[in-house]
Structures are given as C-alpha cells and as structure tokens.
Amino acid sequence: MYAQMVKTEAKRVKSREEMTPEEAAFQDRIEAGEKIEPKDWMPEGYRRTLIRQIGQHAHSEIVGQLPEGNWITRAPTLERKAILLAKVQDEAGHGLYLYSAAETLGVSRDALIAKLHDGSMKYSSIFNYPTLTWADIGAVGWLVDGAAIMNQVPLQRTSYGPYSRAMIRICKEESFHQRQGYDILIKMCLKGTPAQKAMAQDALNRFWYPSLMMFGPSDKDSVHSAQSMAWKIKINTNDELRQKFVDQTVPQAEYLGLTVPDPDLTWNEDKGGYDFTEPDWAEFYAVLAGNGPCNRERMAARVAAWEDGAWFREGLMAHARKAAKRGVAAE
Amino acid sequence: MAEADLFEFLTRMGDNTLILGHRVSEWCGHAPVLEEDIALANTALDLIGQTQLWLGLAAEVEGKGRTADDLAFLRDAGAFRNLLLVERPNGDFGQTLMRQFLFDAWHHAMLSALCQSADPRVAAIAEKAVKEVAYHLERSADLVIRLGDGTEESHGRMQAALDDIWPYAGEMFLADATDAAMAEAGVAPDPAALKPVWQATVGEVLSDATLTAPDTDFSHKGGRIGIHTEHLGYILAEMQFLQRAYPGAVW
Amino acid sequence: MSSEWPLWEIFIRGQHGLNHRHVGSLHAPDAEMAIRHARDVYTRRNEGVSIWAVKSDDIVASAPSEKGPLFDPSNSKVYRHPTFFDIPDEAGHM
Numbered sequence: 001m002y003a004q005m006v007k008t009e010a011k012r013v014k015s016r017e018e019m020t021p022e023e024a025a026f027q028d029r030i031e032a033g034e035k036i037e038p039k040d041w042m043p044e045g046y047r048r049t050l051i052r053q054i055g056q057h058a059h060s061e062i063v064g065q066l067p068e069g070n071w072i073t074r075a076p077t078l079e080r081k082a083i084l085l086a087k088v089q090d091e092a093g094h095g096l097y098l099y100s101a102a103e104t105l106g107v108s109r110d111a112l113i114a115k116l117h118d119g120s121m122k123y124s125s126i127f128n129y130p131t132l133t134w135a136d137i138g139a140v141g142w143l144v145d146g147a148a149i150m151n152q153v154p155l156q157r158t159s160y161g162p163y164s165r166a167m168i169r170i171c172k173e174e175s176f177h178q179r180q181g182y183d184i185l186i187k188m189c190l191k192g193t194p195a196q197k198a199m200a201q202d203a204l205n206r207f208w209y210p211s212l213m214m215f216g217p218s219d220k221d222s223v224h225s226a227q228s229m230a231w232k233i234k235i236n237t238n239d240e241l242r243q244k245f246v247d248q249t250v251p252q253a254e255y256l257g258l259t260v261p262d263p264d265l266t267w268n269e270d271k272g273g274y275d276f277t278e279p280d281w282a283e284f285y286a287v288l289a290g291n292g293p294c295n296r297e298r299m300a301a302r303v304a305a306w307e308d309g310a311w312f313r314e315g316l317m318a319h320a321r322k323a324a325k326r327g328v329a330a331e
Numbered sequence: 332m333a334e335a336d337l338f339e340f341l342t343r344m345g346d347n348t349l350i351l352g353h354r355v356s357e358w359c360g361h362a363p364v365l366e367e368d369i370a371l372a373n374t375a376l377d378l379i380g381q382t383q384l385w386l387g388l389a390a391e392v393e394g395k396g397r398t399a400d401d402l403a404f405l406r407d408a409g410a411f412r413n414l415l416l417v418e419r420p421n422g423d424f425g426q427t428l429m430r431q432f433l434f435d436a437w438h439h440a441m442l443s444a445l446c447q448s449a450d451p452r453v454a455a456i457a458e459k460a461v462k463e464v465a466y467h468l469e470r471s472a473d474l475v476i477r478l479g480d481g482t483e484e485s486h487g488r489m490q491a492a493l494d495d496i497w498p499y500a501g502e503m504f505l506a507d508a509t510d511a512a513m514a515e516a517g518v519a520p521d522p523a524a525l526k527p528v529w530q531a532t533v534g535e536v537l538s539d540a541t542l543t544a545p546d547t548d549f550s551h552k553g554g555r556i557g558i559h560t561e562h563l564g565y566i567l568a569e570m571q572f573l574q575r576a577y578p579g580a581v582w
Numbered sequence: 583m584s585s586e587w588p589l590w591e592i593f594i595r596g597q598h599g600l601n602h603r604h605v606g607s608l609h610a611p612d613a614e615m616a617i618r619h620a621r622d623v624y625t626r627r628n629e630g631v632s633i634w635a636v637k638s639d640d641i642v643a644s645a646p647s648e649k650g651p652l653f654d655p656s657n658s659k660v661y662r663h664p665t666f667f668d669i670p671d672e673a674g675h676m
Contacts, residue, residue, distance in 0.1 A: 085356050319477040
C-alpha cells in the first residue's frame with residue numbers, strides 16, 4: 001500500500017486452458033510456493049507489474065523521507081532527534097533495497113527515478129499530507145508505519161525472490177518504527193500536558209482517514225488484484241488489510257485516551273471486527289491526481305535533490321574513470 | 332583548574348558536534364544519491380551521539396541539575412561555544428563536504444589528543460568518538476579528492492567551497508585562558524599544537540584534489556566566546572522551538 | 583557517457599568464522615566507494631565484520647535451464663549424507 005492500485009495489464013485472469021505451456025509451468029511453480037528468481041522465465045506481464053509495484057514501493061520510501069524529515073531539525077530532545085534521524089535514514093535504506101530488487105528485473109534505478117520525476121510513476125498517497133506538529137511524527141510512525149507493516153509482513157512470502165528478501169530485511173528493520181511513533185504519543189498523551197494531548201488528538205484526526213486510504217479502494221472485484229494474487233505478488237485484498245488495521249488500531253487509540261474520528265465506529269460481534277466509515281475516495285483520487293496538500297512540494301524537493309546533485313554524481317564517476325585509466329597506465 | 336573552565340571546554344566540544352550534526356541532518360532526504368543520503372545520516376547520528384556525551388558531562392560538571400537537553404535546547408546563542416565554521420549554511424553538497432573535511436581533520440587530531448586526557452571521563456568520550464571521526468575523515472577526505480579531481484564543474488565547485496569556508500578554519504587553533512587552563516591541567520591539548528597535524532592532513536588532501544588553499548591567514552573568530560554569525564540564531568529558533576513553545580513539557 | 587554509477591553486489595561476513603553472505607546491492611563509482619557505501623548501507627545495525635563488493639556485471643551465474651543437469655545428479659548420491667547409513671544403537675554415538 002506503499003504500492004496502490006498497481007495495474008497488471010490483464011483483462012482477466014487466464015484459465016489453465018488458455019495458458020501456454022510455459023505460463024502453466026510458471027503458474028505451477030508459484031502455486032507450489034517456489035520463488036521466482038531473476039534469470040527464470042516469467043511472463044512479461046509479471047515482470048512489468050513487479051517493476052511497477054516494487055518501483056512504486058521504492059518511490060514511496062524516499063518520498064516518505066520528506067514529511068518525517070521535516071521534523072528532524074525540530075525534534076524536542078537529543079534522543080528523539082537521533083531516533084527520528086535513524087528512522088528516516090532507514091526509509092532511504094529501504095528505498096535502496098527495493099530499487100535493487102527492481103533492478104534485477106532489468107530496469108535501472110535512474111530510469112525508475114526519471115519516471116517518478118516525470119509523473120509517470122506514483123508513490124503512496126499518504127506522503128502528500130503535511131506533518132504540522134510533533135504529534136504528527138508520532139501519528140506517522142504509529143498509523144502510517146502500522147498500515148505499511150500490515151501489507152509488508154505478508155509480502156515477505158511474495159513469489160519473486162529478490163522482492164521477498166528485500167521485504168524480509170525491511171520488516172526486520174521496521175519493527176522499531178511503529179513503536180517509536182507510538183512511544184512519542186504515549187509520552188504526549190499519558191505523561192504530557194493537556195496541550196500535548198490536544199496536539200495528539202489533532203494528529204489522529206488528520207491522519208486517520210489518509211491512513212485508511214493507504215490500502216487503496218476496495219479491490220474485491222478488480223481484475224488487476226485477482227491477477228496479482230494469482231501471481232502471489234499481492235497476498236491480501238485491500239479490504240482485508242484495512243479491516244485488520246482498524247481492528248488493531250482502535251484499542252491502541254483507546255489506550256492513549258484518544259478518539260478515532262469516526263462517529264459510526266462500532267464493534268460488530270458477528271464479524272468479530274469493527275464497522276467503520278470508509279475514507280473519502282474522491283479525496284484519494286484527487287491526491288493521486290496531484291492535488292493533495294503537498295504533492296508539489298514533495299516532487300519539487302525530490303527533483304531538486306536529483307538535479308542539484310548531478311554534478312556530484314558525474315564528478316565521482318569522472319574521477320573513477322580517470323583513476324581506472326591511471327591504474328591501467330601504471331601497470 | 333576551575334570547574335568553570337572544564338564546563339566551558341566541554342560545551343565547546345558538545346556545541347561543535349551539536350550544531351554540525353544539526354546542519355548535516357538537514358540533508359536527510361535531499362542528498363544527491365541514496366547511498367550518500369544514508370552515509371551522511373550516519374555522520375549526523377555520530378555527531379548527535381557525541382553531543383549527548385559532551386553536554387551530558389558538561390551538565391554533570393556544572394552540578395546545577397541541568398541535563399544535556401537543557402543545555403542544547405534552553406541556552407540562547409550567546410551561551411553557545413561552537414566554532415563559526417560549523418554553523419555555516421550547507422550551501423551545495425561541495426560546501427557541505429569541504430566544511431566537513433576541514434572540521435574532521437581538526438576533530439580527529441583533537442580527539443586523538445584527548446584520548447590521553449588527564450580527566451578519565453574526557454578520555455573515555457574521546458576514545459569512543461575518535462573511531463567514529465576517523466571514518467568521517469576518511470570519507471570526507473576521499474570525497475574532496477575525488478570531486479576536486481573529477482569534472483571541471485566538480486573541481487570548480489570544490490575550489491569555490493574551499494575559498495568560501497577557508498576564513499573560518501583558523502578559529503580552531505586560537506587559544507584563550509580556558510584553553511591554557513585545560514592544557515595546564517593536562518585535560519586537553521593547546522589548540523595551536525593541533526595545527527601542524529591539521530595542516531599536514533589538509534595539505535596532502537588538497538594537493539591530491541588539485542585544489543589550492545587561499546593565500547591568507549585571515550580568520551573570523553568569536554564562536555568560542557559566544558559571538559556568532561547570524562546563522563546560529565536561526566538554527567536555534569528551529570532546534571529549540573518545541574522546548575520554548577511548551578515550557579516544562581516532556582517529550 | 584552515462585553517469586549512473588555501476589551496480590555492486592555486497593557480501594557481508596556477519597560474525598567471525600561464518601561465510602560471507604549476499605545481503606543486497608548498491609551503486610558506487612568504484613570498488614573503494616562500494617565498500618564504504620556497503621558499510622554505511624548494510625551495517626547500520628552492527629551486522630558485519632567483513633565486506634566483499636563485486637561488480638554485478640562480473641558475477642557469472644548458472645542458467646536456470648541447466649538446473650536439471652547441474653543439480654539433479656547429486657540427488658542420486660544419497661550416500662553422501664550421514665543419514666544414509668544405519669549404525670546400531672549399541673555402537674554408540676557416531
């Protein structure tokens with residue numbers, strides 16, 4: 001859900017009879033739980049869908065550095081500053097692991113970054129929302145990382161080997177991220193002043209629905225989702241994950257003494273989960289189309305970092321070439 | 332040696348790492364390439380960690396019940412004791428690297444000397460920090476060389492960065508009564524004694540980088556006695572905002 | 583000429599006495615910087631005591647289509663595994 005609404009190019013999922021022998025053998029391997037590795041035969045649609053999905057996930061990690069990075073220089077204690085910096089640095093690392101996984105599919109990192117910058121590839125809608133207060137840093141860790149983990153834990157079992165291994169590494173490293181966010185809010189809500197608690201409530205009010213949007217609109221009837229699930233590059237439906245997230249998060253909000261901003265939120269004994277209000281999907285589509293509160297700032301920051309750094313990347317490459325030439329000449 | 336002198340010395344060490352760590356952390360999410368973004372964050376994390384140790388010891392020595400956080404977040408600019416060099420704005424990536432390199436070369440020489448400090452608490456911090464800073468220096472020196480001897484553009488930017496920051500380097504070697512007291516007590520070296528090591532490191536790297544140090548001995552000064560550039564006020568306005576806006580709150 | 587830094591595969595020895603293990607890849611202009619980047623990227627949590635960096639282009643891999651001929655023959659050599667042999671309990675631990 002760092003990757004939202006990834007298209008597969010499938011009109012419908014092929015039946016066994018319609019598959020070529022190669023496709024059928026490939027599907028057998030997936031169903032047997034085998035991992036697909038870079039040099040293995042794979043349908044072109046599988047390869048291209050994975051590039052889109054992993055690329056979008058990677059972009060989300062690096063754009064996701066920005067809203068939290070926004071508070072590194074304003075963190076309230078030296079320890080909070082170090083923890084937040086380490087956390088945002090991890091996001092850069094996760095972006096790097098994911099770009100590397102995508103590169104095994106025959107696309108370069110620079111090519112993916114170019115597509116992010118020209119708008120032809122997306123990143124998660126959530127990072128187009130602003131972090132206005134320190135409590136937002138708590139809310140991002142608690143809700144945004146919490147929602148991400150919901151999706152990333154099952155993806156450790158995804159069929160593509162390099163993606164699965166990247167997810168395993170990411171999940172291992174991310175285990176502290178959600179906790180650090182919740183820890184910020186515990187301090188503010190349970191040990192803080194009324195002003196701090198009000199700040200935390202305000203953060204939950206603003207981040208609740210955007211967090212629910214992270215899972216994407218209902219995809220129970222989506223061909224793309226069905227195809228991705230058949231390929232095991234998507235493990236659960238968006239609705240399943242969203243329900244799981246709400247069920248997990250509501251008691252955590254209660255522990256903090258915060259109110260989830262949904263008057264219709266009620267426990268449903270029959271389904272063993274909460275009934276809750278869907279987010280405003282019109283807002284979601286507006287954000288995806290570029291009209292979220294921070295889309296322009298986020299993209300401008302990424303493009304500036306890339307363009308302003310061109311001389312640096314070129315300078316180092318030129319030096320390496322010169323040094324290699326000198327090495328050859330010296331032999 | 333008066334405790335006040337030791338406090339002064341420790342805040343000089345801690346304020347350098349605090350302000351430079353702050354500056355370097357501003358790059359997070361904005362560096363030219365992911366690998367550098369991650370590497371720079373490591374440097375900033377080391378510096379912030381060292382700040383906790385230096386300012387923690389300063390607060391302990393002071394004995395007034397203040398903490399490292401109190402010193403970082405509740406002193407005004409006039410009480411800060413960092414070098415002017417570290418509060419210089421990041422500029423382009425070349426300016427950031429050149430500032431880092433000139434500082435690292437001094438920082439490493441200083442910490443190496445502090446490992447022999449007569450005060451075991453100072454020596455313990457230096458021993459931890461010197462390993463981190465040896466890596467900072469290796470990295471910044473290597474990048475200065477590569478970029479100096481890279482493309483025409485990278486060379487030009489690194490030379491401009493050197494010209495820009497050079498007048499802020501000399502402050503590292505100025506001594507006052509505090510330094511004399513520290514040297515007398517064997518707690519810290521005479522700053523001037525670090526200059527030959529620094530000059531040797533810097534001279535060698537600049538030569539490999541095909542860069543030329545400006546031919547001037549002029550040096551800005553004032554940071555170590557609390558007279559700063561205009562930049563520090565803005566750094567503190569940002570860094571201390573929450574502690575100032577919500578007095579007494581815990582985070 | 584492209585200024586994209588070449589890709590390197592990174593192998594890390596996690597503890598003394600263990601094999602180097604592939605941990606992932608990264609971009610760097612040359613070998614020396616690949617090692618430094620690996621230190622910064624892949625040992626943030628104290629994971630390593632030694633790093634190898636190999637240019638991805640220099641890795642020679644077996645082709646998946648040869649998987650059968652390469653690996654199946656060893657399937658039949660079950661006698662290479664200790665469990666192939668029944669040792670009477672009376673003989674003691676072996």
